[in-house]
Amino acid sequence: MDPRRAVPRTDALLADRRLAEASGRLGPTLVRAAVAAAQQRVRDGEIPPDAAVPAVLAGLPARSASLRPVINATGVILHTNLGRAPLSDAAREALAAAAGCTDVEFDVATGGRARRGRHALRVLRDAVPGAESVHVVNNNAAALLLVSTVLAGSGREIVLSRGEMVEIGDGFRIPDLLVSTGARLREVGTTNRTARSDYAAAVGPETGFVLKVHPSNFRIEGFTSAASVQDLTGLGVPVVVDVGSGLLAPEPLLPDEPDVHSTIAEGADVVTASGDKLLGGPQAGLVFGSRAVVDRLRRHPLSRALRVDKLTLAALEATIVGPPTPTALALTADVGGLMERAQLLARQLADDGVDALAVGARAIVGGGGAPGVTLPSAAVSMPEAYALPLRSGDHAVVGRIESGRLILDLRTVPPGDDALVRHAVLKAARA
Ligand SMILES: *Cc1c(COP(=O)(O)O)cnc(C)c1O
Numbered sequence: 074m075d076p077r078r079a080v081p082r083t084d085a086l087l088a089d090r091r092l093a094e095a096s097g098r099l100g101p102t103l104v105r106a107a108v109a110a111a112q113q114r115v116r117d118g119e120i121p122p123d124a125a126v127p128a129v130l131a132g133l134p135a136r137s138a139s140l141r142p143v144i145n146a147t148g149v150i151l152h153t154n155l156g157r158a159p160l161s162d163a164a165r166e167a168l169a170a171a172a173g174c175t176d177v178e179f180d181v182a183t184g185g186r187a188r189r190g191r192h193a194l195r196v197l198r199d200a201v202p203g204a205e206s207v208h209v210v211n212n213n214a215a216a217l218l219l220v221s222t223v224l225a226g227s228g229r230e231i232v233l234s235r236g237e238m239v240e241i242g243d244g245f246r247i248p249d250l251l252v253s254t255g256a257r258l259r260e261v262g263t264t265n266r267t268a269r270s271d272y273a274a275a276v277g278p279e280t281g282f283v284l285k286v287h288p289s290n291f292r293i294e295g296f297t298s299a300a301s302v303q304d305l306t307g308l309g310v311p312v313v314v315d316v317g318s319g320l321l322a323p324e325p326l327l328p329d330e331p332d333v334h335s336t337i338a339e340g341a342d343v344v345t346a347s348g349d350k351l352l353g354g355p356q357a358g359l360v361f362g363s364r365a366v367v368d369r370l371r372r373h374p375l376s377r378a379l380r381v382d383k384l385t386l387a388a389l390e391a392t393i394v395g396p397p398t399p400t401a402l403a404l405t406a407d408v409g410g411l412m413e414r415a416q417l418l419a420r421q422l423a424d425d426g427v428d429a430l431a432v433g434a435r436a437i438v439g440g441g442g443a444p445g446v447t448l449p450s451a452a453v454s455m456p457e458a459y460a461l462p463l464r465s466g467d468h469a470v471v472g473r474i475e476s477g478r479l480i481l482d483l484r485t486v487p488p489g490d491d492a493l494v495r496h497a498v499l500k501a502a503r504a
């Protein structure tokens with residue numbers, strides 16, 4: 074008999090109750106793809122025809138979207154490749170509540186239209202005493218784009234220190250972003266030193282604003298100096314400061330990291346920041362400033378193109394008013410507690426035959442801020458061979474490799490996920 078005739082037909086397989094259920098949950102596309110793959114295996118003689126349905130079920134993904142959850146055991150608190158800040162439970166609940174129809178732009182009391190994002194804007198403004206007004210856009214790059222367009226578009230100048238011409242990552246450079254708006258860059262000072270007088274000499278009728286950019290991912294040491302925000306007030310032009318990380322108030326553990334509140338208190342007219350770095354929220358760009366300037370930003374046509382969706386607004390509000398974010402908890406976790414977790418986990422794994430040891434480690438904040446700062450941490454060390462199976466699991470665990478060992482740094486792992494890590498390692502040991 075032609076073996077191809079034994080291949081179960083697509084419609085017969087799709088009629089199976091379990092596959093119909095999977096199709097209802099995951100959508101028909103993924104189920105059809107798994108059916109086609111199982112049929113090919115029957116055709117190739119790899120599995121018998123009556124094993125087709127179990128093979129389809131085994132070949133189905135866990136969910137419709139292919140982005141999978143990852144446990145960040147890298148020791149990099151804000152890992153851009155892993156989606157930067159993980160959201161708090163409060164923010165996740167807010168996301169879920171806003172996912173359907175929601176009153177994002179509707180007043181349930183009057184039944185009429187309401188200001189979009191009013192709740193998130195109010196809590197943000199309340200969180201930064203001294204900021205008259207706030208605007209939220211897609212990310213900090215969008216915030217800089219909007220500020221540059223409105224305050225220096227049509228060929229006016231942005232005065233910027235040569236020491237603050239930052240590449241953010243993946244080849245994106247803030248100076249390129251600024252000139253893409255039609256503004257011209259007026260570079261002042263040198264890579265290592267820029268004084269108030271350099272700015273003062275450059276400011277003139279062509280100036281749109283003076284910009285300070287926080288060098289958030291590198292450090293220049295040695296013979297250096299930079300003008301403070303305060304130094305730049307009184308030049309007769311707006312002072313715009315990109316603080317990067319989104320700290321709203323000073324963080325004692327990161328004394329060199331600028332925050333929005335202090336920067337406004339020093340006299341900045343506009344401050345921009347990211348939502349998904351040290352603020353610990355969703356991707357967003359925050360623009361704080363005087364009511365007059367923020368109203369001009371909000372009314373510009375670009376604002377419509379840069380606006381955030383209801384999900385971002387919901388998660389942002391919950392991040393601000395909710396309990397400490399996973400980012401804040403990772404930053405402030407006590408190293409003694411981390412070492413206790415590492416010892417317990419290593420002991421449990423060793424009891425199950427894994428070559429696991431608790432070791433001291435150094436964690437970092439990551440691309441989101443505080444370059445050069447390391448935080449004492451604790452990790453579980455195991456053979457490097459665990460790295461690939463741990464990364465490939467349905468709930469992937471990503472660590473870092475050091476001297477031929479896989480290091481799972483617990484500073485970036487929420488304590489509630491230790492059991493998941495343990496199960497993932499045991500599964501990898503059996504693989
Ligand atoms: C990260 C960063 C940006 C870019 O922010 P996004 O929110 O990723 O667009 C801009 N400026 C500074 C100083 C940064 O650190």
